[in-house]
Amino acid sequence: MRARRPDRADVVERDGVKVAYEVFGHDGPGLLLIPAAPIGHARSWKGLVPFLSRHSTVVTVDPRGNGPSDRPAGSAAYGPGEMVADQLAVLDAVGLTRAVVVAHCHAVPWALRLAAENADRVSGVVAIAPAIALARRDQHWAEPTERWAEEVDDPTGWGMCNRHFWRQDYPAWPRFFFDQLLPEPHSTKQYEDAVSWALETDPETMIAEREGRDAPRNRDAAEALCRSIRCPTLVIHGTEDRCQPVAIGQQLAELTGGTLAVLEGAGHLPQGREPVKVNRLIKEFVDSIEGEPMRGGVWTRGLDRPKRALYLSSPIGLGHARRDVAVVKELKRLRPELEVDWLAQHPVTSVLEAEGERIHPASAWLANESAHMASESCEHDLHCFQALRRMDEILVANFMVFQEVVEEGLYDLVIGDEAWDVDHFWHENPELKRGDHVWMTDFVGYLPMPDGGEHEAFLTADYNAEMIEHIARYPRIRDAAIFVGNPDDIVPDTFGGDLPGIRSWTEAHFAFSGYITGFTPPDPDEIPAIRAELGYHDDEQVCIVAVGGSGVGRALLEKVIAAYPLAKRLTPELRMVVVTGPRIDPGSLPSLPSDPGLEVRGYVDRLYRHLSVCDLAVVQGGLTTTMELAAAKRPFLYFPLRHHFEQNFHVRHRLDRYGAGRCMDYTTSDPDVIAAAIADHIGDTVAHRDVETDGAARAARLIAELV
Amino acid sequence: MRAVAADAEGSFTRDGVTVHYARHGSGTPTVVLLPTWSLVHSRHWKFQVPYLARHFTVLTFDGRGSGRSDRPASPASYSAAEFAADALAVMDATETERAVLVSVSRGALWSLQLCAEHPERVAGAIFIAPTVPFALPPLERVVLQRFDEVVEDPAGWEKYNAHHWKADYRDFVEFFAGRMFTEPHSTKQHEDAVGWALETDPATLIATQYGLDHCTPQAIGRLAAATRCPVLVIHGSDDAVRIHAQGASLAERTGGTLVTLEGSGHFPHTRDPVRVNLLIRQFVEGVGR
Numbered sequence: 001m002r003a004r005r006p007d008r009a010d011v012v013e014r015d016g017v018k019v020a021y022e023v024f025g026h027d028g029p030g031l032l033l034i035p036a037a038p039i040g041h042a043r044s045w046k047g048l049v050p051f052l053s054r055h056s057t058v059v060t061v062d063p064r065g066n067g068p069s070d071r072p073a074g075s076a077a078y079g080p081g082e083m084v085a086d087q088l089a090v091l092d093a094v095g096l097t098r099a100v101v102v103a104h105c106h107a108v109p110w111a112l113r114l115a116a117e118n119a120d121r122v123s124g125v126v127a128i129a130p131a132i133a134l135a136r137r138d139q140h141w142a143e144p145t146e147r148w149a150e151e152v153d154d155p156t157g158w159g160m161c162n163r164h165f166w167r168q169d170y171p172a173w174p175r176f177f178f179d180q181l182l183p184e185p186h187s188t189k190q191y192e193d194a195v196s197w198a199l200e201t202d203p204e205t206m207i208a209e210r211e212g213r214d215a216p217r218n219r220d221a222a223e224a225l226c227r228s229i230r231c232p233t234l235v236i237h238g239t240e241d242r243c244q245p246v247a248i249g250q251q252l253a254e255l256t257g258g259t260l261a262v263l264e265g266a267g268h269l270p271q272g273r274e275p276v277k278v279n280r281l282i283k284e285f286v287d288s289i290e291g292e293p294m295r296g297g298v299w300t301r302g303l304d305r306p307k308r309a310l311y312l313s314s315p316i317g318l319g320h321a322r323r324d325v326a327v328v329k330e331l332k333r334l335r336p337e338l339e340v341d342w343l344a345q346h347p348v349t350s351v352l353e354a355e356g357e358r359i360h361p362a363s364a365w366l367a368n369e370s371a372h373m374a375s376e377s378c379e380h381d382l383h384c385f386q387a388l389r390r391m392d393e394i395l396v397a398n399f400m401v402f403q404e405v406v407e408e409g410l411y412d413l414v415i416g417d418e419a420w421d422v423d424h425f426w427h428e429n430p431e432l433k434r435g436d437h438v439w440m441t442d443f444v445g446y447l448p449m450p451d452g453g454e455h456e457a458f459l460t461a462d463y464n465a466e467m468i469e470h471i472a473r474y475p476r477i478r479d480a481a482i483f484v485g486n487p488d489d490i491v492p493d494t495f496g497g498d499l500p501g502i503r504s505w506t507e508a509h510f511a512f513s514g515y516i517t518g519f520t521p522p523d524p525d526e527i528p529a530i531r532a533e534l535g536y537h538d539d540e541q542v543c544i545v546a547v548g549g550s551g552v553g554r555a556l557l558e559k560v561i562a563a564y565p566l567a568k569r570l571t572p573e574l575r576m577v578v579v580t581g582p583r584i585d586p587g588s589l590p591s592l593p594s595d596p597g598l599e600v601r602g603y604v605d606r607l608y609r610h611l612s613v614c615d616l617a618v619v620q621g622g623l624t625t626t627m628e629l630a631a632a633k634r635p636f637l638y639f640p641l642r643h644h645f646e647q648n649f650h651v652r653h654r655l656d657r658y659g660a661g662r663c664m665d666y667t668t669s670d671p672d673v674i675a676a677a678i679a680d681h682i683g684d685t686v687a688h689r690d691v692e693t694d695g696a697a698r699a700a701r702l703i704a705e706l707v
Numbered sequence: 708m709r710a711v712a713a714d715a716e717g718s719f720t721r722d723g724v725t726v727h728y729a730r731h732g733s734g735t736p737t738v739v740l741l742p743t744w745s746l747v748h749s750r751h752w753k754f755q756v757p758y759l760a761r762h763f764t765v766l767t768f769d770g771r772g773s774g775r776s777d778r779p780a781s782p783a784s785y786s787a788a789e790f791a792a793d794a795l796a797v798m799d800a801t802e803t804e805r806a807v808l809v810s811v812s813r814g815a816l817w818s819l820q821l822c823a824e825h826p827e828r829v830a831g832a833i834f835i836a837p838t839v840p841f842a843l844p845p846l847e848r849v850v851l852q853r854f855d856e857v858v859e860d861p862a863g864w865e866k867y868n869a870h871h872w873k874a875d876y877r878d879f880v881e882f883f884a885g886r887m888f889t890e891p892h893s894t895k896q897h898e899d900a901v902g903w904a905l906e907t908d909p910a911t912l913i914a915t916q917y918g919l920d921h922c923t924p925q926a927i928g929r930l931a932a933a934t935r936c937p938v939l940v941i942h943g944s945d946d947a948v949r950i951h952a953q954g955a956s957l958a959e960r961t962g963g964t965l966v967t968l969e970g971s972g973h974f975p976h977t978r979d980p981v982r983v984n985l986l987i988r989q990f991v992e993g994v995g996r
Contacts, residue, residue, distance in 0.1 A: 294939055294993050296958075299982055300969035301890065 001375045003367040003397035004050040006060075011069070012089040017077065020068040021061045021090045024053035029123070029290045030099030031056040031282075034087060034107040036131075038065025038201040038209050039174065040194065044104070047275030048282065050367060050397030055283060059099070061090050063107070065209050066201040073204065075212030083110040083214050084117065091121060100124040100286050104271065105244065106131040108252075109215045109225065116228040124232045124289045126282055127252055129268050131244045132215065133222040134251035138242060148210075163210075166203040174198035181268035183240045186466040188459055189389050190272040226255035233258030234285040236278060238266030259285070275396045276403075276429045307707060308339045310360070310411040310435075312402070313348045314418035315370045319624025321351035322518035323484070323696065324417050328357070330700030335707045341411075343402060346370065347582075365401045367394040374583070377552040380620075380666045383643035385446050385460060388420070395421040406434040413706055416440065426477050427470035433477060436706045440699070442484040442623055443650040444510070445495050445502040449643050460645075461496025468499065471509055479706055482699050483510040486692075489654040511702050516695035521612050521632040530613045540575040540597075541682045543567075544610055545618040546625065551583035553620060556639055556666065558590060560618050563671035563678065564598050570679035577614075579604050616682040618674075621647030621663070623654070630660035631691035635684035637677050639666045659688035710757040718775075719796050724784060727775040728768035728797045732760030736830055736995040737806040738987070741794060741814040742770025745785070745915050746883070747903040749774055751811070754980035755987065763991060766806070768797050773903075778911040785918025790817035791824075798828060807991050809833040811976060812949060815957070816922055822961075823933035831937040831994035833987060834957055836949050836973050839931070840924040841956035845947055854916060869916070872909035880904040886947045889972040896977045931960040938963025939990045941983060943971025 006022035013019075022042065031052055033045045042060040052058050062069040063083055072078075087110060091099060101122055103111035108130035115122035144161035151164045158180075159165075160173045178194040216222035233256040237249030246262060253260035261281050263270050271278045309331075313324040321344075328340050342352050342359050345366045352359055372394055376387035399421035406414065416422045417440040426433050446460040471478065483490075483506060490503040522530055528538075536542045545560045547553020557578055568574050578600045580586045586600045604610060611617050611625070612632035619625045621640030629636045638661050640647035655661050662681060664674070713729040720726075729749070738759055740752045749767040759765045769776040770790060779785075794817060798806060807830050810818040815837035822829050843849050851864035858865045865871070866882045884900040938961040942954030951967065958965035966986060968975050976983040 291993055294937070294964045294990050296964040296966050298967045298969050301971060301979060303891070304970035 001372040003394040004053060010093065012093045014085060014089055017064055017072050018070045019061065019064055019086045019090065021059055023094055024049055024058040026057055028056040029286055030096040031058045031286065032087065032091065032099045032101045033058065033060045034063065034101065034103040034111055036105035036107045037063035038205050039198045041067030041197050041200065043197060044272060046393040047396045048271060048279055051279045051400035052282060054365060056286060059090060059094050059096065061087060065205045071201060071205040073208060075208045078209040078212035080214045084113045087114050088118060098123045100126065100289060102126040102282060104128045106213065106215060108132055112225050112229060115231055116225060119230050122231055124285060125229065126234045126236065126285060128236045128271055129238065129241050129244050130235060130248055130252050132248060132252060133219055135245060135247035138245055163207050166206055170203040171199055180242045182273060183267045184273050186462055187273055188462055189392055190269060193272065194269065223255055226252060229256045232289055234261065234281065236261045236263065236270060236281055238263045238268065238270055240265055241268045243268040276399065276425050279400060306339050307337055308341065308411050309413040309415055310406065311340055311342050312416045312419035312422060313344055315345045315348045316373050319622065320417050321348040323516040325351060325355050326516060326518040326696035327699045330697045331703055334700055334704040338707055343405060360405060362401055362405045367397045369394055374551050379555040381642040382552055385645055399425040403432055409434065411435045413438065415703060427474050430474050430477060436479040437477060438480045438482065438703050438706065439478045440482045440484060443646055444490065444506045445493065447493060447645045447649045449645055457496055461499060464495035464499055468495065480702055481510045482702055483512050484516050484695065485654065486512055486514055488657050491649055491653045513699035513702065514692040514695040515627055516699060517628060517631045517691060517693065519608055520693055527613050530609060534610055536613065539573060541571055541573040541615045543574060543576045543616045543618065543678060543682055544579065544614045545576060546579040546607060547620055548581055548622055548625060552641065554584055556620065559671060560674055561589060563674035566672060566675035567678040568597055570675060571682055577601060579607060616678060621651050623651045626651060626655055626661055627691060630655060630658045630688065633686050635681045635686050636661045637664050637681065639664045642666060658691065711760060717800060719800055721792065721796055724771055724777045724779050726768055726771060726793050728766060730801055731756050731765040732763060734763045736991065737764040737766060737803045738991055739766045739794060739798065739806045739808050741808055741810040741818055742768060742773065742790065743811045744813040745770050745772030745907055746912060747773065747900060748906065750903060751977060754977060755984055758984045759987060762988060766797055766801060766803065768793065772911045772915055773907050778907065780914060782914045782917035785915040787816040787820050787922060791820040794821060795825065795828065805830050807831045807994060809987060811835040812973065813838045815839055819927060819930040819934060822936055823930040826935055829936050831990065833939045833941065833990055835941045835976055836943060836946050837940065837954055837957050838949050839953050839957050840922065840927055842950060842952040845950055869913045872912060876909045887973045888978060889945050889947050890970065890978050893978055896974065931957060934961045937994045939966065941966045941968060941975065941986060943968045943973065943975050945970055946973045948973040
């Protein structure tokens with residue numbers, strides 16, 4: 001899911017060629033983002049758009065040749081003036097009289113020409129990894145430049161930049177090229193993105209643009225273009241850029257009298273690989289041109305400030321909200337003077353509002369992670385590792401919101417319960433850390449699903465390695481790390497490759513709070529009264545079927561409903577209560593002949609109370625619900641979502657340790673299998689290990705040490 | 708030891724009154740840190756000068772009646788117009804076309820005069836804890852202050868009194884410094900203010916008091932209304948010399964930005980120098996662009 005949808009998407013047409021653009025936001029100075037097309041397109045700005053559009057009117061353009069724009073044939077269509085005229089047409093169509101233009105690589109000369117020829121329209125130019133003939137490029141470009149039009153037999157490496165080769169095996173070029181352009185370790189997602197965007201165009205378009213490219217042909221022409229620029233410029237260039245050496249950026253900054261920001265260790269795609277830094281550089285540049293208005297307001301003397309914490313609760317699944325509220329209650333008992341604000345999104349906010357907690361107004365700017373996860377799922381299937389990877393732009397967008405909030409300087413403490421964005425980007429940008437930071441999680445280590453093969457094992461190991469390197473290099477970023485569970489809950493696996501075992505590493509780097517249920521399960525002697533209150537009778541065997549708050553659960557509900565007739569025959573006292581949750585309309589489920597033993601309900605208030613007194617529950621493999629059932633000592637069947645490594649490995653391991661629940665395989669469980677399992681387990685007396693009830697207090701004690 | 712030495716110092720004499728000024732730094736634009744009431748001299752800017760001088764040209768001068776400047780006897784020498792004319796003379800002497808003015812407390816009166824009557828010389832103005840007659844001073848001051856009457860054993864604001872100044876100037880200075888710094892742990896700022904105040908004398912201060920008779924609400928209101936340049940007002944919520952509503956009113960009348968310093972007293976530039984320095988720099992960079 002995109003972190004930010006455009007407010008307007010349209011095309012301009014020049015000489016029959018359509019060029020697409022998108023507009024984000026409508027306040028503040030104009031910002032035109034031009035990617036290096038056709039090998040890239042406008043989605044390459046995804047890490048910048050959500051942040052910048054909160055401060056500027058952002059227009060992204062898909063230059064002709066890729067994305068939703070036309071791919072005209074022939075090099076003349078990409079020749080001198082065409083790209084510049086497209087950009088100008090977009091500015092006109094949007095009605096932007098002036099804009100700061102941000103361009104990447106060989107789009108930089110287009111931006112410079114736009115600025116030179118329309119000085120009244122361009123108030124500044126940001127050149128990222130500029131490609132312009134101001135300095136000699138690396139030696140590896142010599143052969144492809146010289147032999148571009150030759151028929152070279154089986155070229156390799158940079159030699160693949162060859163018109164004949166592209167016609168034979170174009171995909172091999174972006175696969176090689178972007179590997180070279182992302183020398184930073186742990187860049188798998190940026191690499192996949194760049195290659196996939198390059199594959200959205202075709203070799204003929206690539207050849208036409210390359211042969212028609214509107215760029216100064218030599219140093220003199222490039223220098224003349226630079227010297228004609230009157231507006232402020234900012235050049236952002238990585239020292240490890242193998243496409244365009246940093247010397248070009250240095251020359252460009254010097255000749256235009258601009259500012260040079262060198263990114264040490266960065267490659268050719270800093271907008272993708274270092275989005276936080278690039279966002280901040282661009283905003284600072286725009287502010288310096290447009291003049292950020294002096295803001296009034298209140299500043300409070302340091303000693304007069306209340307102690308404040310900002311709490312971030314992962315919105316992926318509802319479970320975190322309840323446990324985090326429980327932790328805060330305990331924390332306030334220990335530190336009554338502490339004020340807690342929440343940076344939170346739906347559905348966490350609904351729990352917080354009910355509890356009367358204070359939600360920071362910037363929460364409204366957050367892109368919704370829960371909706372992203374729903375968009376990533378289909379029939380009882382959620383590849384949660386890949387879904388997290390594809391959530392990259394949402395994490396950047398939300399981190400930028402978070403960072404603006406903490407930079408006001410009011411928080412002594414940041415508590416992130418699986419706030420991936422904060423933990424990741426503070427390690428990537430350690431100079432941005434504000435306040436003490438508590439990291440909480442209930443699992444450590446990405447694990448590959450078996451059917452993902454070697455590649456998925458490589459990817460999960462790479463993500464784990466990055467996390468381990470983060471912690472090793474910057475132990476000061478996590479002031480406390482709390483594992484919500486016990487050492488025995490940790491899976492016996494390794495992080496992959498040559499990496500250490502997950503358990504030994506986690507024990508060395510975390511404190512353990514035990515499990516945090518967020519509620520106290522009823523004593524056995526309280527159960528009859530609760531059952532009576534909820535309308536469950538002694539002569540019936542109550543089976544609750546629930547799938548949590550997301551829309552992922554429909555397929556499981558349908559299967560369990562289909563199992564009802566047989567289950568009822570096997571267990572005549574069966575009363576099945578199907579709870580659809582807020583995202584599934586109960587009326588949309590297939591209806592069986594009306595039967596007093598089967599009911600379908602939408603939202604059920606305090607579902608955990610029903611679960612804690614039922615005779616059997618049928619649920620997904622999420623940690624919160626299954627552990628609630630374990631804590632209440634209920635028998636239950638759980639179906640981990642397919643491809644969900646956390647449910648299939650981490651949660652299952654933990655439940656096995658408690659001896660709780662029976663794991664069911666969704667794919668092989670037909671209604672008959674489910675009915676038999678219901679009959680087997682309903683009303684079971686379970687004697688598994690007790691779930692601790694002091695987790696919230698233990699976590700709060702660990703946090704309170706920092707206050 | 709001073710954190711930085713002046714890059715240039717000088718003096719001029721206007722109508723027989725010699726005024727001493729200093730320049731620090733050479734950046735653009737130029738910032739004039741105006742004198743306040745002659746109770747203290749230009750050293751009260753000591754936390755601003757080193758920082759601002761790394762970015763801008765900073766001009767300071769000892770207000771007539773304080774520091775190394777002369778202490779003329781007549782009240783007429785201490786009118787707002789005279790202080791404003793001194794500021795222009797400093798700018799002329801340093802060949803400064805235009806500057807951002809920063810004032811504290813009573814300095815607001817000369818600053819407003821320059822903003823309204825010499826707009827071509829003023830790029831912007833910052834008013835810290837301004838003394839402007841748009842709202843009553845703190846209640847205890849309204850009730851107790853009787854400047855000309857003879858008060859036996861004065862207490863509190865009764866000490867703001869010409870007879871008491873002559874009788875026990877030090878006692879007044881200690882009292883007044885106590886009202887300037889209501890923040891806990893302000894001993895050094897308090898000592899500094901007392902020390903600077905003891906460098907002038909009660910007769911001079913009495914003259915400065917009568918010199919302001921012309922600063923009526925109507926007159927200052929006209930100056931505020933005529934001010935067109937960007938304005939920033941910084942006022943502490945706990946200012947016990949000039950209340951926050953005075954600053955808020957000035958911000959409103961000049962269309963300026965108001966920054967409230969929660970918990971701060973009357974001299975926040977000495978008590979919370981970091982925040983005030985950052986605010987000044989941000990404002991100056993905004994108007995200097």
